[in-house]
Amino acid sequence: MIRLLIAVVMGVFLWIENPVNAYAEGISGEVVQAIESIENIDLMRSELAKSLENATEPPTMETFKEVCRPVGMRLKEVGAENGWQVKQIAQKYRNPAHAPQTLHETMAIAKFEQNPDLIGFWEQENLKGEPGIHYYRRINVSKSCLACHGVKNTRPEFIAEKYPQDLAFDFKEGDLRGVYSVFIPELKKALENKTP
Numbered sequence: 001m002i003r004l005l006i007a008v009v010m011g012v013f014l015w016i017e018n019p020v021n022a023y024a025e026g027i028s029g030e031v032v033q034a035i036e037s038i039e040n041i042d043l044m045r046s047e048l049a050k051s052l053e054n055a056t057e058p059p060t061m062e063t064f065k066e067v068c069r070p071v072g073m074r075l076k077e078v079g080a081e082n083g084w085q086v087k088q089i090a091q092k093y094r095n096p097a098h099a100p101q102t103l104h105e106t107m108a109i110a111k112f113e114q115n116p117d118l119i120g121f122w123e124q125e126n127l128k129g130e131p132g133i134h135y136y137r138r139i140n141v142s143k144s145c146l147a148c149h150g151v152k153n154t155r156p157e158f159i160a161e162k163y164p165q166d167l168a169f170d171f172k173e174g175d176l177r178g179v180y181s182v183f184i185p186e187l188k189k190a191l192e193n194k195t196p
Contacts, residue, residue, distance in 0.1 A: 030133075030184055031122060031133060031135060031184070033082070034082075034084065034135045034182045034184060035120070035135065035137075037078045037082075037086075037182075038078075038120075038135070038137045038180045038182060039137075041071060041074050041075060041078070041180070042137070042139065042180070044070065044071060044074065045071045045139075046142060048066070048067045048068075048070060048071070049067060049142055049144040049145055050144055051066070051067060051144075052067065052144040052145075052147045053143070053144045055147070058147070058156050058157075059147050059148055059156045059158075060156065060158060061158045061162070063156075064148075064158070071088075072088070075087060075088065075180070079182075082184075083185065084182050084183060084184050084185070085127070085181075085182070085183040085185075086180070086181070086182050086183075087180075087181050088139065088178050088179070088180060088181070089101075089105050089108075089109065089178060089179050089181050090109070090139075090168065090177065090178030090179065091106075091109050091167075091178075092167040092168050092169075092171075092177075092178075093167055093168055093178070094159070094163050094166050094167070094168035095163065096165065098178065102127070104123075104125055104127075104134060105179075105181060108121075108134075108136040108179055108181070109176075109178075109179055111136075112136070112138045112176050112179060113176055116174075116176075118138065119137065119138060120135065120136055120137035120138065121135075121136055122134060122135040122136070125183070127183050127185070130185050130186065131185070131186065132183055132184050132185040132186055133183075133184045134181065134182070134183045134184075135181075135182040135183075135184065136179050136180070136181055136182075137179065137180040137182075138176060138179060138180075139176070139177045139178045139179060139180060140174055140175065140176060140177060141171040141172065141173055141174060141175045141176075141177045142173065143173045145171070145173075145177065146171065146172075146173065149168055149169055149171045149177065150169065150170070150171065151169065151170060152169040152170055155169055
């Protein structure tokens with residue numbers, strides 16, 4: 001299922017965005033691996049969020065630890081396992097660490113906002129002087145996410161206490177919540193060293 005989705009998604013990427021066409025053959029394995037990793041994480045996020053659908057009590061810090069924290073932990077693990085920089089970014093962030101840090105990240109979020117049908121794309125980038133490929137994938141708000149990301153005044157109390165500068169509220173189902181960001185370094189250098 002995931003592999004079929006990746007093939008379809010990659011076809012969409014190549015149709016909408018093809019900044020790496022000349023390098024596609026050389027990098028496809030690592031880009032596909034990044035896509036597969038992020039799709040699996042997003043599936044995990046969706047499944048964990050479903051546990052909130054039939055909850056009779058408002059979410060607590062314990063709920064956060066069971067539903068949201070595993071996603072962040074898995075992103076860090078995938079980054080460490082592969083030597084990638086992996087994170088979530090958002091304009092309306094809850095955790096200030098998720099604010100966009102570069103112009104590329106800000107532009108990526110804007111691209112998703114302007115095109116609701118865009119699932120993901122990659123582009124060649126230099127991050128802190130290091131060449132590589134940056135893969136971005138949208139995160140949409142599902143109905144179950146509204147328990148913590150809906151109307152500001154209905155947010156669980158622990159959120160207002162833990163995140164006094166919270167911006168991640170007043171979303172509606174289907175809105176762009178944020179973006180998964182995967183920077184795969186040194187691909188250009190690897191390709192240049194590849195024998196023809």
